Amino acid sequence: xxxxxxxxxxxxxxxxxxxxxxxxxxxxxxxxxxxxxxxxxxxxxxxxxxxxxxxxxxxxxxxxxxxxxxxxxxxxxxxxxxxxxxxxxxxxxxxxxxxxxxxxxxxxxxxxxxxxxxxxxxxxxxxxxxxxxxxxxxxxxxxxxxxxxxxxxxxxxxxxxxxxxxxxxxxxxxxxxxxxxxxxxxxxxxxxxxxxxxxxxxxxxxxxxxxxxxxxxxxxxxxxxxxxxxxxxxxxxxxxxxxxxxxxxxxxxxxxxxxxxxxxxxxxxxxxxxxxxxxxxxxxxxxxxxxxxxxxxxxxxxxxxxxxxxxxxxxxxxxxxxxxxxxxxxxxxxxxxxxxxxxxxxxxxxxxxxxxxxxxxxxxxxxxxxxxxxxxxxxxxxxxxxxxxxxxxxxxxxxxxxxxxxxxxxxxxxxxxxxxxxxxxxxxxxxxxxxxxxxxxxxxxxxxxxxxxxxxxxx
Numbered sequence: 001x002x003x004x005x006x007x008x009x010x011x012x013x014x015x016x017x018x019x020x021x022x023x024x025x026x027x028x029x030x031x032x033x034x035x036x037x038x039x040x041x042x043x044x045x046x047x048x049x050x051x052x053x054x055x056x057x058x059x060x061x062x063x064x065x066x067x068x069x070x071x072x073x074x075x076x077x078x079x080x081x082x083x084x085x086x087x088x089x090x091x092x093x094x095x096x097x098x099x100x101x102x103x104x105x106x107x108x109x110x111x112x113x114x115x116x117x118x119x120x121x122x123x124x125x126x127x128x129x130x131x132x133x134x135x136x137x138x139x140x141x142x143x144x145x146x147x148x149x150x151x152x153x154x155x156x157x158x159x160x161x162x163x164x165x166x167x168x169x170x171x172x173x174x175x176x177x178x179x180x181x182x183x184x185x186x187x188x189x190x191x192x193x194x195x196x197x198x199x200x201x202x203x204x205x206x207x208x209x210x211x212x213x214x215x216x217x218x219x220x221x222x223x224x225x226x227x228x229x230x231x232x233x234x235x236x237x238x239x240x241x242x243x244x245x246x247x248x249x250x251x252x253x254x255x256x257x258x259x260x261x262x263x264x265x266x267x268x269x270x271x272x273x274x275x276x277x278x279x280x281x282x283x284x285x286x287x288x289x290x291x292x293x294x295x296x297x298x299x300x301x302x303x304x305x306x307x308x309x310x311x312x313x314x315x316x317x318x319x320x321x322x323x324x325x326x327x328x329x330x331x332x333x334x335x336x337x338x339x340x341x342x343x344x345x346x347x348x349x350x351x352x353x354x355x356x357x358x359x360x361x362x363x364x365x366x367x368x369x370x371x372x373x374x375x376x377x378x379x380x381x382x383x384x385x386x387x388x389x390x391x392x393x394x395x396x397x398x399x400x401x402x403x404x405x406x407x408x409x410x411x412x413x414x415x416x417x418x419x420x421x422x423x424x425x426x427x428x429x430x431x432x433x434x435x436x437x438x439x440x441x442x443x444x445x446x447x448x449x450x451x452x453x454x455x456x457x458x459x
Contacts, residue, residue, distance in 0.1 A: 005168040006030045009160050012169050016180075019194030021308035022157035022187070028309045029334040033167060039314040041265045043277040046254035048284050049262065052240060053228075054352040060227035068226035070119045071207040073296075074110055076214040077185050077338075078135055079128035079156045085364060086402025090131035092214040093138055094361075094403065096370055097377045102361075103138050105217055107145055108381025113221035121221060122146075122206070125153040125214065126191060128182060148204050154195035157187050161321055161331040170321050170331050178322055185290075186312045186336025193303050202296055209299075211338065212291040217370070218359035219291045220382050226293075228351065235298040235345040238264070239291035239353045243281035246392065250287035251339060252278070253350055262350060263343040264288055268315045268335075286350070288339045289358045298345060310344050312336040359383060364406040365393040372414040391420040391437075396445070399428045415452075423458075432456075 006027060013023045082091030092102040100108075110123045123145055127135055132153060139145060139152055146152050158180045160169035172178045183190075188211065192198040201209075208229060212219030219239075229237050240253055251266040270278040277283060302310065315335040322328040342348045361367050369375075374390050375383045400406045412433035417423065420437040427445030432454040441458045452458065 005162070005166060009162070009169045012160050013158075016158070018157055018159070019190070021190050021194040021303075022159070022183070024308050025187075025190050025310075026159050026183070026334060028311070029314050029336070030162075030167070032314050033162075033316065033332065033334065037314050037316075039269050039316055040271050041254075041263065041269045041313075042271070043274045045258070046256055046263065046265070049240075049253045049255055049286055049350065052253075052286065052350045052352045055225065055228070055354065056352075058224060058228045058351075060224050060231065064231065065223035065227035066117050066119070068208065068230035069113070069117050069121065069221065069223040071205065071230075072119070072221075072226050073122045073124060073201055073206050073209050074221055075124050075126060075188070075209055075211045076106060077188070077211070077290075078125040078131055078153075078214040079182055079185075080215070081128075081130055082403075084362070084401075085367075085406075086404055089134045090127075090214075091361070092131075093134060094367070096217070096361075096367075097375075100377075101138065102214055102217065103135065105377070105381040105383075106214065107139070107142050108379070109217075109220040110145070112380035112382075113223070117223055120147045122148060122150050122201075123152065124150065124197065126156050126185075126188060127153045128156045129158070150197065150200060150204075154191055154197045156182050156191055157194070159183050159334060161319075161333055164318060164330040164332050167332070170329060172321050172328070175322070181333045182335075184315060184317075184335030185338040186310075186315075186340060188338045189299060189303065189310055189341065190308065193300070193308060198296065198300055198303075202300060207296055209294050209296055210291075211293070212289075213360060215362070216289070216291070216358065216360045217381075217383050218355075218357045219289070220380075222357075225351065225353070229293045232349060234347050234349045235295045236342055236348040237293045238262075238339060238342055238348075238350040239289045239293075239357055240286040240350050241289055241353060241355055241358050243285055243287045245281060247287045248279035248281060251337065252284040252287050253342070254284060256343070261343050261346070262348055263313075264337060264339040266315065266337055266340075268317065269313065286352065289353065290339060290360075291353075291357060292339060292342075294341070294345075302344065310341060312338075312340045312344065356383075356385065363395075364400050364403065365395045367403075367406070368395065368410070368414050369393050369417065372417040374417050387418050389421070391417055392422045393417075394422075394424040396426050396428075400425070415458075 317333040415435035422440040
Protein backbone atom coordinates (compact mmCIF):
# COMPACT_ATOMS: atom_id res chain seq x y z
CA UNK A 1 0.00 0.00 0.00
CA UNK A 2 1.56 3.27 -1.09
CA UNK A 3 0.99 6.60 -2.76
CA UNK A 4 2.04 4.92 -6.02
CA UNK A 5 -1.13 2.81 -5.89
CA UNK A 6 -3.33 5.87 -5.46
CA UNK A 7 -1.49 7.77 -8.18
CA UNK A 8 -1.89 4.86 -10.58
CA UNK A 9 -5.62 4.83 -9.85
CA UNK A 10 -5.90 8.59 -10.29
CA UNK A 11 -4.03 8.44 -13.59
CA UNK A 12 -6.29 5.64 -14.80
CA UNK A 13 -9.41 7.64 -13.91
CA UNK A 14 -8.08 10.80 -15.55
CA UNK A 15 -7.23 8.91 -18.75
CA UNK A 16 -10.76 7.50 -18.81
CA UNK A 17 -12.30 10.97 -18.52
CA UNK A 18 -13.71 10.54 -15.01
CA UNK A 19 -14.86 13.85 -13.49
CA UNK A 20 -12.30 15.57 -11.22
CA UNK A 21 -14.82 15.62 -8.37
CA UNK A 22 -15.16 11.83 -8.54
CA UNK A 23 -11.38 11.40 -8.51
CA UNK A 24 -11.13 13.47 -5.31
CA UNK A 25 -13.87 11.45 -3.64
CA UNK A 26 -12.13 8.20 -4.63
CA UNK A 27 -8.84 9.52 -3.22
CA UNK A 28 -10.57 10.38 0.07
CA UNK A 29 -11.75 6.80 0.47
CA UNK A 30 -8.44 5.33 -0.71
CA UNK A 31 -6.68 7.02 2.20
CA UNK A 32 -9.27 5.56 4.55
CA UNK A 33 -8.54 2.07 3.18
CA UNK A 34 -4.84 2.60 3.79
CA UNK A 35 -5.63 3.61 7.37
CA UNK A 36 -7.59 0.42 7.92
CA UNK A 37 -11.03 1.99 8.17
CA UNK A 38 -13.66 -0.74 8.09
CA UNK A 39 -16.78 1.41 8.03
CA UNK A 40 -18.33 -0.68 10.82
CA UNK A 41 -20.88 1.01 13.08
CA UNK A 42 -20.90 -0.61 16.53
CA UNK A 43 -24.21 -1.33 18.22
CA UNK A 44 -23.11 0.33 21.45
CA UNK A 45 -22.47 3.60 19.57
CA UNK A 46 -26.10 4.04 18.46
CA UNK A 47 -29.63 4.26 19.78
CA UNK A 48 -32.68 2.92 17.91
CA UNK A 49 -34.96 5.35 16.08
CA UNK A 50 -38.40 4.58 17.45
CA UNK A 51 -40.73 7.56 16.93
CA UNK A 52 -40.26 9.45 13.64
CA UNK A 53 -42.81 11.78 12.08
CA UNK A 54 -45.46 9.79 10.21
CA UNK A 55 -46.87 10.76 6.83
CA UNK A 56 -50.30 9.65 8.03
CA UNK A 57 -50.23 12.48 10.59
CA UNK A 58 -49.01 15.21 8.22
CA UNK A 59 -51.37 18.09 7.45
CA UNK A 60 -50.26 20.22 4.51
CA UNK A 61 -52.51 22.61 2.59
CA UNK A 62 -53.05 22.01 -1.11
CA UNK A 63 -51.41 25.34 -1.88
CA UNK A 64 -48.28 24.51 0.10
CA UNK A 65 -48.07 21.04 -1.42
CA UNK A 66 -48.46 22.46 -4.91
CA UNK A 67 -45.82 25.15 -4.29
CA UNK A 68 -43.30 22.62 -3.00
CA UNK A 69 -43.83 20.22 -5.89
CA UNK A 70 -43.32 23.10 -8.33
CA UNK A 71 -39.74 23.38 -7.01
CA UNK A 72 -39.04 19.63 -7.05
CA UNK A 73 -37.04 17.44 -9.43
CA UNK A 74 -37.62 13.68 -9.62
CA UNK A 75 -34.42 11.60 -9.83
CA UNK A 76 -34.41 7.86 -10.45
CA UNK A 77 -31.37 5.65 -9.88
CA UNK A 78 -31.11 3.60 -13.06
CA UNK A 79 -27.59 2.22 -13.28
CA UNK A 80 -28.38 -1.42 -12.53
CA UNK A 81 -28.42 -4.10 -15.24
CA UNK A 82 -30.56 -6.61 -13.42
CA UNK A 83 -27.73 -9.15 -13.66
CA UNK A 84 -29.01 -11.03 -10.60
CA UNK A 85 -32.11 -11.80 -12.70
CA UNK A 86 -30.07 -12.81 -15.74
CA UNK A 87 -30.54 -9.51 -17.60
CA UNK A 88 -27.94 -7.66 -19.67
CA UNK A 89 -29.74 -4.32 -19.87
CA UNK A 90 -31.36 -1.87 -17.50
CA UNK A 91 -33.77 -3.62 -15.16
CA UNK A 92 -36.18 -0.71 -15.68
CA UNK A 93 -36.78 -1.97 -19.24
CA UNK A 94 -38.42 -5.12 -17.90
CA UNK A 95 -42.18 -5.34 -18.61
CA UNK A 96 -44.23 -5.12 -15.42
CA UNK A 97 -47.88 -5.05 -16.49
CA UNK A 98 -49.64 -5.21 -19.87
CA UNK A 99 -46.37 -4.80 -21.71
CA UNK A 100 -45.52 -1.59 -19.85
CA UNK A 101 -42.03 -1.39 -18.36
CA UNK A 102 -40.85 0.30 -15.19
CA UNK A 103 -39.83 3.25 -17.38
CA UNK A 104 -43.27 3.48 -18.97
CA UNK A 105 -44.97 3.52 -15.57
CA UNK A 106 -42.51 6.04 -14.12
CA UNK A 107 -43.22 8.38 -17.05
CA UNK A 108 -46.98 7.91 -16.54
CA UNK A 109 -46.61 8.77 -12.85
CA UNK A 110 -44.67 11.95 -13.58
CA UNK A 111 -46.99 13.11 -16.37
CA UNK A 112 -50.04 12.52 -14.15
CA UNK A 113 -48.48 14.56 -11.31
CA UNK A 114 -47.64 17.38 -13.72
CA UNK A 115 -51.23 17.50 -14.89
CA UNK A 116 -52.71 17.34 -11.38
CA UNK A 117 -50.49 20.04 -9.87
CA UNK A 118 -49.47 22.17 -12.83
CA UNK A 119 -45.81 21.54 -11.97
CA UNK A 120 -42.95 21.23 -14.46
CA UNK A 121 -41.52 18.37 -12.36
CA UNK A 122 -38.34 17.45 -14.29
CA UNK A 123 -37.55 13.73 -14.50
CA UNK A 124 -33.88 12.70 -14.51
CA UNK A 125 -32.28 9.26 -14.52
CA UNK A 126 -28.85 8.55 -13.07
CA UNK A 127 -27.63 6.02 -15.63
CA UNK A 128 -24.45 4.02 -15.91
CA UNK A 129 -22.56 3.71 -19.19
CA UNK A 130 -24.20 0.28 -19.51
CA UNK A 131 -27.78 1.54 -19.17
CA UNK A 132 -27.68 4.97 -20.82
CA UNK A 133 -28.25 4.11 -24.48
CA UNK A 134 -31.06 1.61 -23.94
CA UNK A 135 -32.80 3.89 -21.45
CA UNK A 136 -32.74 6.97 -23.67
CA UNK A 137 -33.97 4.89 -26.61
CA UNK A 138 -36.88 3.63 -24.49
CA UNK A 139 -37.76 7.21 -23.52
CA UNK A 140 -37.75 8.46 -27.12
CA UNK A 141 -41.52 7.83 -27.57
CA UNK A 142 -42.14 10.44 -24.84
CA UNK A 143 -40.98 13.71 -26.44
CA UNK A 144 -42.77 15.82 -23.83
CA UNK A 145 -41.08 14.28 -20.80
CA UNK A 146 -37.98 16.52 -20.96
CA UNK A 147 -38.35 20.05 -19.53
CA UNK A 148 -36.26 23.20 -19.44
CA UNK A 149 -33.49 21.74 -21.60
CA UNK A 150 -32.27 19.69 -18.63
CA UNK A 151 -32.01 16.48 -20.62
CA UNK A 152 -33.22 13.20 -19.20
CA UNK A 153 -30.15 11.77 -17.54
CA UNK A 154 -26.68 12.15 -16.13
CA UNK A 155 -24.01 9.49 -15.77
CA UNK A 156 -22.89 7.69 -12.65
CA UNK A 157 -19.10 7.75 -12.25
CA UNK A 158 -16.77 4.77 -12.53
CA UNK A 159 -13.70 3.90 -10.50
CA UNK A 160 -11.00 1.21 -10.63
CA UNK A 161 -11.27 -2.01 -8.66
CA UNK A 162 -8.26 -2.37 -6.38
CA UNK A 163 -6.21 -5.53 -5.79
CA UNK A 164 -6.87 -6.52 -2.20
CA UNK A 165 -3.20 -7.41 -1.61
CA UNK A 166 -1.68 -4.00 -2.40
CA UNK A 167 -4.49 -1.56 -3.37
CA UNK A 168 -3.19 -1.06 -6.90
CA UNK A 169 -5.66 -0.87 -9.81
CA UNK A 170 -6.37 -4.38 -11.06
CA UNK A 171 -5.58 -5.33 -14.65
CA UNK A 172 -7.78 -7.91 -16.36
CA UNK A 173 -6.97 -8.14 -20.10
CA UNK A 174 -9.56 -10.90 -20.60
CA UNK A 175 -12.26 -8.25 -20.10
CA UNK A 176 -10.96 -4.75 -19.31
CA UNK A 177 -14.48 -3.55 -18.45
CA UNK A 178 -14.25 -5.71 -15.32
CA UNK A 179 -11.40 -3.51 -14.09
CA UNK A 180 -14.03 -0.86 -13.30
CA UNK A 181 -16.94 -0.63 -10.91
CA UNK A 182 -19.55 1.94 -9.86
CA UNK A 183 -18.91 3.74 -6.55
CA UNK A 184 -22.30 2.79 -5.11
CA UNK A 185 -25.33 5.07 -5.21
CA UNK A 186 -23.59 7.47 -2.82
CA UNK A 187 -22.03 8.73 -6.05
CA UNK A 188 -25.34 10.50 -6.74
CA UNK A 189 -24.16 13.73 -5.15
CA UNK A 190 -20.78 13.73 -6.88
CA UNK A 191 -22.38 12.93 -10.25
CA UNK A 192 -24.97 15.70 -9.86
CA UNK A 193 -22.22 18.24 -9.26
CA UNK A 194 -19.71 16.94 -11.80
CA UNK A 195 -22.30 16.72 -14.58
CA UNK A 196 -23.32 20.35 -14.08
CA UNK A 197 -26.95 19.28 -13.49
CA UNK A 198 -26.95 20.57 -9.91
CA UNK A 199 -26.00 24.10 -10.97
CA UNK A 200 -28.51 24.07 -13.84
CA UNK A 201 -31.35 23.02 -11.56
CA UNK A 202 -30.54 25.80 -9.13
CA UNK A 203 -30.24 28.37 -11.91
CA UNK A 204 -33.75 27.43 -13.04
CA UNK A 205 -35.25 27.82 -9.59
CA UNK A 206 -35.56 24.22 -8.42
CA UNK A 207 -35.00 23.68 -4.71
CA UNK A 208 -35.82 20.07 -3.78
CA UNK A 209 -34.92 16.62 -5.09
CA UNK A 210 -36.98 13.46 -4.63
CA UNK A 211 -34.80 10.40 -5.25
CA UNK A 212 -35.66 6.71 -5.49
CA UNK A 213 -34.73 3.51 -7.30
CA UNK A 214 -36.23 2.98 -10.75
CA UNK A 215 -37.38 -0.51 -9.74
CA UNK A 216 -39.54 0.88 -6.91
CA UNK A 217 -42.84 1.88 -8.50
CA UNK A 218 -44.22 2.79 -5.10
CA UNK A 219 -42.11 5.94 -5.04
CA UNK A 220 -44.40 8.04 -7.24
CA UNK A 221 -44.25 11.86 -7.04
CA UNK A 222 -45.92 12.93 -3.78
CA UNK A 223 -46.97 16.53 -3.23
CA UNK A 224 -47.80 15.97 0.44
CA UNK A 225 -44.29 14.73 1.24
CA UNK A 226 -42.85 17.60 -0.81
CA UNK A 227 -44.93 20.06 1.21
CA UNK A 228 -43.92 18.43 4.49
CA UNK A 229 -40.24 18.51 3.53
CA UNK A 230 -40.38 22.17 2.49
CA UNK A 231 -42.18 23.14 5.70
CA UNK A 232 -39.72 21.20 7.85
CA UNK A 233 -36.79 23.35 6.74
CA UNK A 234 -34.66 20.21 6.94
CA UNK A 235 -31.72 19.86 4.54
CA UNK A 236 -32.36 16.16 4.03
CA UNK A 237 -35.04 13.57 4.79
CA UNK A 238 -35.33 9.82 4.47
CA UNK A 239 -38.53 7.88 3.88
CA UNK A 240 -38.64 4.94 6.25
CA UNK A 241 -41.02 2.02 6.76
CA UNK A 242 -41.89 -0.19 9.69
CA UNK A 243 -39.75 -3.31 9.52
CA UNK A 244 -41.11 -6.83 9.28
CA UNK A 245 -39.31 -10.17 9.32
CA UNK A 246 -38.94 -9.81 5.54
CA UNK A 247 -36.93 -6.58 5.98
CA UNK A 248 -34.21 -7.80 8.29
CA UNK A 249 -31.45 -7.28 5.75
CA UNK A 250 -32.47 -3.73 4.83
CA UNK A 251 -30.44 -0.79 6.09
CA UNK A 252 -31.93 0.96 9.10
CA UNK A 253 -31.71 4.41 10.62
CA UNK A 254 -30.39 4.97 14.12
CA UNK A 255 -29.28 7.84 16.35
CA UNK A 256 -25.55 8.22 16.99
CA UNK A 257 -25.02 8.59 20.73
CA UNK A 258 -22.05 10.94 20.40
CA UNK A 259 -24.00 13.80 18.84
CA UNK A 260 -27.63 12.60 18.49
CA UNK A 261 -27.26 12.70 14.70
CA UNK A 262 -29.39 10.42 12.53
CA UNK A 263 -27.29 7.87 10.63
CA UNK A 264 -27.84 4.96 8.27
CA UNK A 265 -26.38 1.52 8.99
CA UNK A 266 -26.24 -1.14 6.25
CA UNK A 267 -25.30 -4.81 6.53
CA UNK A 268 -21.82 -4.06 5.15
CA UNK A 269 -21.30 -1.68 8.08
CA UNK A 270 -22.19 -4.26 10.71
CA UNK A 271 -19.69 -6.68 12.24
CA UNK A 272 -20.61 -10.35 11.94
CA UNK A 273 -20.91 -10.78 15.71
CA UNK A 274 -23.45 -7.93 15.84
CA UNK A 275 -25.68 -8.99 12.98
CA UNK A 276 -28.26 -10.29 15.46
CA UNK A 277 -28.77 -6.69 16.58
CA UNK A 278 -28.99 -5.46 12.99
CA UNK A 279 -31.61 -8.02 11.97
CA UNK A 280 -33.79 -7.54 15.06
CA UNK A 281 -36.86 -5.75 13.65
CA UNK A 282 -38.06 -4.96 17.17
CA UNK A 283 -34.80 -3.38 18.31
CA UNK A 284 -34.47 -1.32 15.11
CA UNK A 285 -38.09 -0.96 13.95
CA UNK A 286 -37.67 1.20 10.82
CA UNK A 287 -35.78 0.50 7.60
CA UNK A 288 -34.65 2.93 4.91
CA UNK A 289 -36.73 2.63 1.71
CA UNK A 290 -34.00 4.29 -0.37
CA UNK A 291 -36.49 7.05 -1.11
CA UNK A 292 -35.01 10.34 0.01
CA UNK A 293 -35.33 14.10 -0.29
CA UNK A 294 -32.71 16.82 -0.11
CA UNK A 295 -32.36 20.57 -0.46
CA UNK A 296 -30.42 21.36 -3.63
CA UNK A 297 -29.13 24.66 -2.25
CA UNK A 298 -27.76 23.03 0.90
CA UNK A 299 -26.17 20.22 -1.11
CA UNK A 300 -24.46 22.68 -3.45
CA UNK A 301 -23.17 24.79 -0.58
CA UNK A 302 -21.91 21.77 1.35
CA UNK A 303 -20.10 20.32 -1.66
CA UNK A 304 -18.35 23.65 -2.26
CA UNK A 305 -17.35 23.90 1.40
CA UNK A 306 -15.92 20.37 1.32
CA UNK A 307 -14.20 20.50 -2.07
CA UNK A 308 -16.74 18.04 -3.49
CA UNK A 309 -16.11 15.43 -0.77
CA UNK A 310 -19.22 14.95 1.36
CA UNK A 311 -17.46 12.36 3.48
CA UNK A 312 -20.09 9.62 3.42
CA UNK A 313 -19.11 6.55 5.45
CA UNK A 314 -16.93 4.09 3.58
CA UNK A 315 -18.35 0.75 2.44
CA UNK A 316 -15.53 -1.70 1.72
CA UNK A 317 -16.87 -4.31 -0.70
CA UNK A 318 -14.62 -7.33 -1.20
CA UNK A 319 -15.18 -9.39 -4.36
CA UNK A 320 -13.29 -11.13 -7.16
CA UNK A 321 -12.44 -9.10 -10.26
CA UNK A 322 -14.65 -11.40 -12.32
CA UNK A 323 -17.78 -11.99 -10.20
CA UNK A 324 -18.48 -15.15 -12.19
CA UNK A 325 -15.00 -16.60 -11.53
CA UNK A 326 -14.22 -17.25 -7.86
CA UNK A 327 -10.60 -18.06 -8.77
CA UNK A 328 -9.96 -14.59 -10.21
CA UNK A 329 -8.01 -12.10 -8.06
CA UNK A 330 -9.58 -10.67 -4.92
CA UNK A 331 -10.38 -6.98 -5.25
CA UNK A 332 -11.82 -4.19 -3.15
CA UNK A 333 -14.57 -1.96 -4.46
CA UNK A 334 -14.90 1.39 -2.71
CA UNK A 335 -18.55 2.25 -2.26
CA UNK A 336 -20.88 4.51 -0.33
CA UNK A 337 -24.65 4.66 0.17
CA UNK A 338 -26.63 7.75 -0.82
CA UNK A 339 -28.81 7.31 2.27
CA UNK A 340 -25.75 7.74 4.47
CA UNK A 341 -25.79 11.44 3.59
CA UNK A 342 -28.33 11.80 6.38
CA UNK A 343 -25.42 12.11 8.80
CA UNK A 344 -23.69 14.81 6.77
CA UNK A 345 -26.43 17.38 7.23
CA UNK A 346 -27.23 18.65 10.75
CA UNK A 347 -30.98 18.83 11.15
CA UNK A 348 -31.63 15.95 8.75
CA UNK A 349 -34.82 14.07 9.50
CA UNK A 350 -36.98 11.13 8.50
CA UNK A 351 -40.65 10.42 7.84
CA UNK A 352 -42.47 7.15 8.28
CA UNK A 353 -44.42 6.23 5.15
CA UNK A 354 -46.81 3.43 4.28
CA UNK A 355 -45.73 0.25 2.62
CA UNK A 356 -47.25 1.47 -0.64
CA UNK A 357 -44.17 3.68 -1.04
CA UNK A 358 -41.92 0.62 -1.08
CA UNK A 359 -42.51 -1.87 -3.92
CA UNK A 360 -39.01 -2.82 -5.10
CA UNK A 361 -38.35 -5.67 -7.52
CA UNK A 362 -35.11 -7.38 -6.56
CA UNK A 363 -36.13 -10.94 -7.51
CA UNK A 364 -38.55 -12.73 -9.80
CA UNK A 365 -40.64 -13.46 -6.68
CA UNK A 366 -41.17 -9.70 -6.33
CA UNK A 367 -41.97 -9.45 -10.04
CA UNK A 368 -44.58 -12.22 -9.87
CA UNK A 369 -46.39 -10.34 -7.13
CA UNK A 370 -46.51 -7.07 -9.11
CA UNK A 371 -47.74 -8.91 -12.20
CA UNK A 372 -50.53 -10.59 -10.27
CA UNK A 373 -54.06 -9.44 -9.42
CA UNK A 374 -52.86 -8.36 -5.96
CA UNK A 375 -52.20 -4.99 -7.63
CA UNK A 376 -54.14 -2.84 -10.05
CA UNK A 377 -52.36 -0.31 -12.27
CA UNK A 378 -54.08 3.01 -12.90
CA UNK A 379 -53.79 5.28 -15.90
CA UNK A 380 -51.49 7.40 -13.71
CA UNK A 381 -48.98 4.53 -13.53
CA UNK A 382 -49.56 3.93 -9.83
CA UNK A 383 -49.90 0.44 -8.41
CA UNK A 384 -52.72 -0.02 -5.92
CA UNK A 385 -52.92 -3.08 -3.70
CA UNK A 386 -56.45 -4.52 -3.77
CA UNK A 387 -56.02 -6.73 -0.68
CA UNK A 388 -55.11 -5.85 2.89
CA UNK A 389 -51.85 -7.82 2.95
CA UNK A 390 -49.76 -9.00 0.03
CA UNK A 391 -48.81 -12.68 0.11
CA UNK A 392 -45.21 -13.74 0.63
CA UNK A 393 -43.81 -15.32 -2.55
CA UNK A 394 -40.82 -17.69 -2.49
CA UNK A 395 -39.78 -19.20 -5.83
CA UNK A 396 -37.05 -21.81 -6.08
CA UNK A 397 -33.99 -19.90 -7.30
CA UNK A 398 -32.72 -22.95 -9.20
CA UNK A 399 -35.66 -22.75 -11.60
CA UNK A 400 -36.96 -19.18 -11.35
CA UNK A 401 -34.01 -16.88 -10.59
CA UNK A 402 -33.41 -15.56 -14.10
CA UNK A 403 -36.08 -13.77 -16.07
CA UNK A 404 -35.80 -16.30 -18.90
CA UNK A 405 -36.47 -19.29 -16.64
CA UNK A 406 -39.23 -17.35 -14.87
CA UNK A 407 -41.03 -16.45 -18.09
CA UNK A 408 -40.80 -20.06 -19.31
CA UNK A 409 -42.58 -21.27 -16.20
CA UNK A 410 -45.30 -18.59 -16.26
CA UNK A 411 -46.05 -18.54 -20.01
CA UNK A 412 -49.61 -17.29 -19.48
CA UNK A 413 -48.81 -14.73 -16.83
CA UNK A 414 -49.12 -14.75 -13.06
CA UNK A 415 -51.67 -16.92 -11.26
CA UNK A 416 -54.40 -15.23 -9.22
CA UNK A 417 -52.85 -14.36 -5.85
CA UNK A 418 -55.37 -11.97 -4.31
CA UNK A 419 -56.82 -14.73 -2.11
CA UNK A 420 -53.37 -16.08 -1.18
CA UNK A 421 -51.39 -15.47 2.00
CA UNK A 422 -48.28 -17.17 0.67
CA UNK A 423 -46.84 -19.21 -2.19
CA UNK A 424 -43.67 -21.26 -1.79
CA UNK A 425 -42.50 -23.21 -4.84
CA UNK A 426 -39.76 -25.83 -4.70
CA UNK A 427 -38.73 -27.65 -7.86
CA UNK A 428 -39.56 -27.24 -11.52
CA UNK A 429 -43.23 -26.27 -11.81
CA UNK A 430 -44.82 -24.59 -14.83
CA UNK A 431 -48.07 -22.70 -14.28
CA UNK A 432 -50.72 -22.88 -17.02
CA UNK A 433 -53.39 -20.23 -17.45
CA UNK A 434 -56.24 -19.50 -15.02
CA UNK A 435 -54.50 -20.87 -11.91
CA UNK A 436 -55.71 -19.54 -8.54
CA UNK A 437 -53.86 -19.68 -5.23
CA UNK A 438 -55.92 -19.56 -2.03
CA UNK A 439 -54.42 -19.30 1.45
CA UNK A 440 -50.87 -20.47 2.15
CA UNK A 441 -49.69 -22.91 -0.54
CA UNK A 442 -46.45 -24.86 -0.78
CA UNK A 443 -45.46 -26.90 -3.81
CA UNK A 444 -42.78 -29.47 -3.03
CA UNK A 445 -40.06 -30.53 -5.45
CA UNK A 446 -41.54 -33.39 -7.51
CA UNK A 447 -38.09 -34.41 -8.73
CA UNK A 448 -39.04 -33.81 -12.35
CA UNK A 449 -40.73 -31.02 -14.36
CA UNK A 450 -44.43 -30.76 -13.57
CA UNK A 451 -47.27 -28.49 -14.67
CA UNK A 452 -50.04 -26.88 -12.64
CA UNK A 453 -52.93 -27.49 -15.03
CA UNK A 454 -55.18 -24.80 -16.46
CA UNK A 455 -58.06 -23.87 -14.16
CA UNK A 456 -56.44 -25.35 -11.03
CA UNK A 457 -57.17 -23.84 -7.62
CA UNK A 458 -54.28 -24.45 -5.23
CA UNK A 459 -55.32 -24.61 -1.59
